[in-house]
Amino acid sequence: MQQREDFLLKAYELGIIKFGNFTLKSGIESPFYVDLRPLSSSPQLLKTLANNLLELVEKSPFELICGVPYAALPMGTTMSLASGIPLIIKRKENKGYGTKRMVEGVYADGQNCLLVEDVITSGQSLLETIDEIEREGLKVTDIVVVLDREQGGIQKLKAKGYTVHTLFTINEAVDILHKYHRLNDAELVRIKNFLNNPPAPPEIKRLALEQKKIKHPVGKRLIEIALKKQSNLIASADVITSAELLKLAEEVGPHIVALKLHMDIIQDFSFELIDALKKIAREKEFLLFEDRKFGDIGNTQELQFKEGIYKIASWADMITSHVIAGEESLKVFENVGVVAIVEMSSKGTLTDDFYITKALNVAENASNVMGAVAQRKISDDLLLFTPGVNISSAGDAKGQQYNTPERVCKNYHTDFIIVGRGIYQSADAAESAKEYQTKGWNAYLESLG
Numbered sequence: 001m002q003q004r005e006d007f008l009l010k011a012y013e014l015g016i017i018k019f020g021n022f023t024l025k026s027g028i029e030s031p032f033y034v035d036l037r038p039l040s041s042s043p044q045l046l047k048t049l050a051n052n053l054l055e056l057v058e059k060s061p062f063e064l065i066c067g068v069p070y071a072a073l074p075m076g077t078t079m080s081l082a083s084g085i086p087l088i089i090k091r092k093e094n095k096g097y098g099t100k101r102m103v104e105g106v107y108a109d110g111q112n113c114l115l116v117e118d119v120i121t122s123g124q125s126l127l128e129t130i131d132e133i134e135r136e137g138l139k140v141t142d143i144v145v146v147l148d149r150e151q152g153g154i155q156k157l158k159a160k161g162y163t164v165h166t167l168f169t170i171n172e173a174v175d176i177l178h179k180y181h182r183l184n185d186a187e188l189v190r191i192k193n194f195l196n197n198p199p200a201p202p203e204i205k206r207l208a209l210e211q212k213k214i215k216h217p218v219g220k221r222l223i224e225i226a227l228k229k230q231s232n233l234i235a236s237a238d239v240i241t242s243a244e245l246l247k248l249a250e251e252v253g254p255h256i257v258a259l260k261l262h263m264d265i266i267q268d269f270s271f272e273l274i275d276a277l278k279k280i281a282r283e284k285e286f287l288l289f290e291d292r293k294f295g296d297i298g299n300t301q302e303l304q305f306k307e308g309i310y311k312i313a314s315w316a317d318m319i320t321s322h323v324i325a326g327e328e329s330l331k332v333f334e335n336v337g338v339v340a341i342v343e344m345s346s347k348g349t350l351t352d353d354f355y356i357t358k359a360l361n362v363a364e365n366a367s368n369v370m371g372a373v374a375q376r377k378i379s380d381d382l383l384l385f386t387p388g389v390n391i392s393s394a395g396d397a398k399g400q401q402y403n404t405p406e407r408v409c410k411n412y413h414t415d416f417i418i419v420g421r422g423i424y425q426s427a428d429a430a431e432s433a434k435e436y437q438t439k440g441w442n443a444y445l446e447s448l449g
């Protein structure tokens, strides 16, 4: 007991808990702020912490240790050194090429991995990490946490069958600091009040879509439609005749925010088709999204956008474009919402972390870019669109890789899911669009915690 208290007091001196007025990410005003990262600046304390955590899991059956990135990485490492139990490292970003392994180190299928987390709040980031680790074939039964903020995270994990070991709850930590006069009576009352009656996050913060600082009028319109229809679904209509396309648009129309098109695969293209599509889009309230994936110098892109058979500029609300030719090349897309291709869904894609960073830089600097296609949360200022979504398949034989709506919304914090074959190849397109709409929207709401 004394040893735990000593540890907490020394950690407090390092600045792991601060008292005052803090605005949390959720918008809630909190009387304290917790950040365990300064612990790495004291090797001695880190060792003490590792020993304390190992004691807590003495009887647990783990064969590997993994710290949730980044704050718990040094904790996991120190526990590994102290116990002789091997460490594995969970990547936060992936390399985007090759094997796309999310967990580094030597491990075998079915091995039990202990997860180490610094602070648990809602449990969301832990659940995301568990999901990644289990996808690698590893087993997770036990989790050890330094500080529980007592905001429901532990209950969420227990309900899913995991055993959670906690060194301190926030109530215990506050009591110890009060006992040793690091907190006065008035501060203690204020903090206990906050802990006993946690305020709800400000309503405006509830919907990330509303929060996004999207200035582009097409982006604003898309958000408006999403909130009204309670849908973050974009159907990808990769069919090859006008008749199929119009039938699909009618069927999925009520459930989608946009219909994504590859107009150059339509065998019998005509402007009657465009007029009919525009009519359905108006009636059923969705946008027309031409997935042209431009990727040339500005002058050529302008001709491809405005001229040729399709005259995309005359009818598309949104288009996709690669950003490989640089910022200037994007200026030619006028009166349309541009969605930049920043990361692709296919196996072996060249869009690694370096590419993504540079592509994002181009996209964020172009005022007509309203969003990006990617497989992960990349920017607060752009809407995120994620293709490669399918409930019943893991991929195709041509490199496509699929995730579920749950995974892309909760793990990758996607705003809009893009579903092609999952809908248009199903027996009942309307029914499956409805299913993707419900699954996508529920997962999106849950992703907001």
Ligand code: S5P
Pocket: 236, 238, 262, 291, 320, 343, 344, 345, 346, 373, 387, 388, 389, 390, 400, 418, 419, 420, 421, 422
């Ligand atoms: O990285 C990407 C980007 C896009 S826009 N991966 C993709 O699959 N897409 C598009 O999304 C692709 O061109 C296709 O139209 C759709 C996915 O279709 P599905 O049938 O695999 O769901």
